[in-house]
Amino acid sequence: MSKSVLFELGVEELPARFIDDALAQLKAKTVQWMADNRIPYTDIIGYATPRRLAVKITGVEEKQPDIEEEAKGPAKKIALDEEGNWTKAAIGFSKGQGKDVDDIYFKEVKGTEYVHVNKFIEGEATSQLLQNFREVFLALTFPKNMRWGSRDLRYARPIRWMVGLFGDEVIPFSIESVETGKRTFGHRFLGEEIVIEEADRYEDTLVDQYVIASVDKRRTEILNQLKQLESEQGWKLILDEELLDEVTHLVEYPTVFSGSFSKEFLEVPEEALITSMKEHQRYFPVRSVQGDLIPYFVGVRNGDEQYLDVVARGNEKVLKARLKDAQFFYEEDQKGSIDGKLEKLSRMVYQEELGTLADKVQRIIAITGKLSEWLGLDEEQQRKAKRAAEICKFDLVTQMVDEFTELQGVMGEKYAHIFGEDEEVAKAINEHYMPRQANGAVPSTTIGSIVSIADKLDTIVGSVSIGIIPTGSQDPYGLRRQALGILQTLTAHGYSVPVEKLIDLVHQFYFELDLPTRNEKEVRDDLHEFFRVRAAYLMREERMDPDIVEAVLNSGIGIFSTTKEKASLLVEKRFDPTFKHVHEALGRVLNLAEKAESSNIDESLFENEKERKLYEVYLSIHEPFIKEIQEGRPSSALSTLSELAGPIHEFFDTTMVMAEDEKVRHNRLGLLKLIADDVYTFADLNAIEWKQQF
Template sequence: MAKNVLFEIGLEELPARFIDDAEKQLEDKTRSWLEEERITYTGIETYSTPRRLAILIQDMDENQATIEEEAKGPAIKIAKDEDGNWTKAAIGFTKGQGKSVDDIYTKDIKGTTYIFVKKLIEGKPTKDILPEFKRIIESIQFGKNMRWGEQSMRYARPIRWLVALYDKEIIPFTLAQVQTNNETFGHRFLGDKITLHHPLDYKEKMKDSFVIVDADEREKIILDGIKQIENQHDFLVPIEQDLLEEVKNLVEYPTVFVGSFEKDFLQLPEQVLVTSMKEHQRYFPVKSNSGELLPYFVGVRNGDSHAIETVIKGNEKVLRARLSDAQFFYEEDQKQTIDFYQEKLKNVVFQEKLGTIYDKVNRVISISKKIAETITIDENEKKQIMRAAEISKFDLMTNMVSEFTELQGIMGEKYARIFGEDEAVAVAIKEHYMPTSAGGELPKTLVGSVVSVAEKLDTIVGCLGVGLKPSGSQDPYGLRRQAIGILRIANERGWEINVAELFNIAVELYESLILEHFNIELVQQELHDFVQQRVAFVLKERGIEQDIIQAITGEEIGVMSAIIQKASILSSKRNEESFKPIQEALVRVLNLASKTDEMEVNAAYFETDSERSLYEAYEKIKQSYQSWLEKDNYQEAFVQLEKLAEPIHQFFDNNMVMAEDERLKTNRLALLNRIAILLNSFANLNAIEWKQHF
């Protein structure tokens, strides 16, 4: 008879950002464990709230599956003696498997005969295995763990209760000095202690005690509540998924409400108001149907609608205080000058071995200048770049950014306009932080792009030079994200700058500064592999295969826009049926060319028309190929290489490359080597696994 099983881990309030991942881990690890233990079931449901993680396993079999297993023993020459009798090795092997020598049979494996026995592994009762579930609970990983009391166990938050039910029976085990039972707890303020008599009662019993354990159901309640408010008030509540997911994981019993604030606060920049509501209070901002911000907010209470008006007034009071502070900071900040804030940067450490933020700004100015000299821009743009680099960090010293750190760059743009800076400079201050995630929005302006790249180059090279290389999942300075940002910007802007040369701008700057703790040799060792891995990541995100990534980036990384174009061309070509004959021709050339370093081709040694035709085609196509490369048209450049396929096939059909005449052989190999060098100037085609597509 099938049974139902419930496990619930009761905790102090979990950080909202941990919950979804922990719930997924709970499900994945449970499924794997049940499979390993050969326990069948019909379904799994997981639940989560800030105070609990739970899993319901439906219709679990009462016993493990019984299986027959084949056990391999020693080779027959060891298992039998010269007289054909079973040796101690054979007898010991069968005893160890609970069998006798009468059960032995033999099988040949790679030319050697071994002895085997088959053994039946009886399934244990499931209830005897279930206490081992504590290992699943212990194995859940969180972004940050803690210890509590005298416990050696590390977990996101202290475990306060454990429910473990096998139908009506309690599954006995102890974890962190907490013994399993059938008692759980409802809402912290509205609920009671609950005794569960059966796993299938869990969801409804919790709801009766003001806990919605299904996270998707809480999300739906929130969305339905917001939609109802929109209809009542005829305004829009834009939903950001990140905020919605966070809010649903902050409450156990959601009730949606709408509050308001004074219209005078709308004079503040919209980002200030939105940040105050979203980041600090977890409210949803409200807009009119035409998209204008309105003096309202939507919040979600962790509880029912009792005395909701009092709750609304309390939230309005908290927000009013926040916005009053913001208004004060906004007005006070404008009483100073950019130079005033620039001077204060000298007192703020960027990184102890790399100096202050003021020092960093000076390095960014130098790197920006070098990039500006490398790309094609006019004098006015160059001036804008230099000014944007110079004041890119001034807003970090303002009251507003000190209080609302999420507004760095945003307030820099606002204040730069107020202080009379050029519009392009103001925009660049905000844009130089972009992208803020690996796939985030890129700077839209040239000025912002240059300063963004310069700032990221300084951070990456500086951190690598003082030994702050990312390891595993640890990347406190976001070096991987910033490197990807550099590559994406370089590609988007179409800069004809070799990626290695771009990073070398920062390396040369640091080398000239001779900083006490900076190790230039360490940078040179680390940088190529680090950047190459980020290039590979960008290409992989575009669906490029690993061998093609290696072909493009194996030696020198090159220009980013060229890398992406070449990779896309090769990736599409390898899957085209019509390209296979061309592949075959190119691969034959590459394989034979690897046998020589010879480069000198003497046309007087040609014996056949096909030799001459291939050489003439090579000379003509080489010029055309180079012409298209100069125009950055890699598609057409590769088309030229494809034209070599037919004369290559004719060459192989009519000539013996490895001829007995040494002069003929050397000349033919030299011709193929020249063609191979031309092919590999596009990419290291030898690295591509063409053969798997024939």
């Protein structure tokens, strides 16, 4: 007979950002624990609120299944002595399996006879095994832990109660003197201490105490209430998914309410109003059907509908104070000038070893200038790009950004318009922070993209130069995200600039400006590898095969969009039988070229027409191949490179590369090295697992 199992861990309020991961861990670790203990079950359901993490396991059998298995021991020649008596090895093996020598039989395995016994392992009672489930709760990890009282356990929050039930029977265990039982607690204010009579009544019992334990049901309830209010009022709510998830994890029994604020605050940029409502108060802002922001907000209360009007008024007072601050900051920030604000950057430390924000801006200006030249911007566009670089950080000294850091760039664009800056320049101030999060939008304008790349390059090169390199999950400066942003922006705009060229440009600035830096070669190598790993990550995210990714990145990233095209092309060629003779020919070249000491060729040392022909074909395709690579035409480049396949096969059929004559041998290896250098420029074809079918 099967039953349901319930485990609930009651804690002080968990931070909302902890809950999704904690619940996922709890479910995954429960699945593994049940498998490790060989306990059959039907399903695992997870629950989480700010005050509890729980899991219900349905269809749990009352005991493990019995096991009959064959145990293999030592070989027969070890198990028996010369007189045919059992040796200590055989006796010890049988005892270790809970048997004696009378149970031994021999069985041949790969031509050798071995000792075997049949074992019967009776399944243990599930109720006994479940007492060890505490291991799962103790294995949960959190971003931050704490200790409470004199206890040794470090955990996200203090543990207040635990429930452990197998059907209606208590599963006894304890953690830090907290014992399991049937006792749990309802809503902190509306509910009371209650008893869960049996595992299957968990959800229903809690609902009666104003707790919706299921995250999905709680989220759906909030969403339904929001949609109903939206329909009743004729509003259009700004339903941010992250905010919806956060609110779901802040409440146990949600009730939606609405409030209003003075129309005068609508004169403040809506980004500031929305940020104040969402980020600071966890409210959903409201738009009219036409899309205009209107003076209302919607919140979610952790409770029922009693005194909802009082709750709304209290929230209105809090929001009014927030919005008055935003209004004051907005008015104050418009005083003075951009130049006056830029002067303050020289008093703001960017990084102790790398100077002030004003110093960083000067580097951004220099990098922007060089990028503008490389990309062929006309004189007017170069002027705008330089101006955008000059003022890209001015809003960091404004009171609005100081209060709402999420608005950096956004307010810069707003204020730039107010101070009369060019439209493209103003937009670039906002865009140079893009992408703001993983897979976020990249800058849409040329000027915005150039300043964005310049800013991020300076941050990455500066950090790596002084030894700040992300390790494991630690990346306090967001260098990985910024590197991804550079690569995504280069690709989106189709900029034909090798990534290594950009890195080396900025790295050189650091030496010219005599900024602190580690060994030049070490820094350069670290930077190239850092970007190579990020490029590989992006390509794998696009489902490109790991071996092909490594193959095309063998000689560096180069022009990233071209490198991605090369990878896509090789994915197709991997299964193309007509390409077999090409990759075999080029692969043989790569193998032998490793033995070459140089690539200097003496034509007088050629001894047959096939090696001479191979050299001539190489000379005829080398420059067109390089040009096609540089111009971002990998398909044409591979076709050009493939012209070598026939001459290579003919060369190997008629020519002994490792000739006895040392000069001839080195000359032939040098020829192969010339070809290999071009092959590696495209990809390391030997790193690819070819899968053509024949």
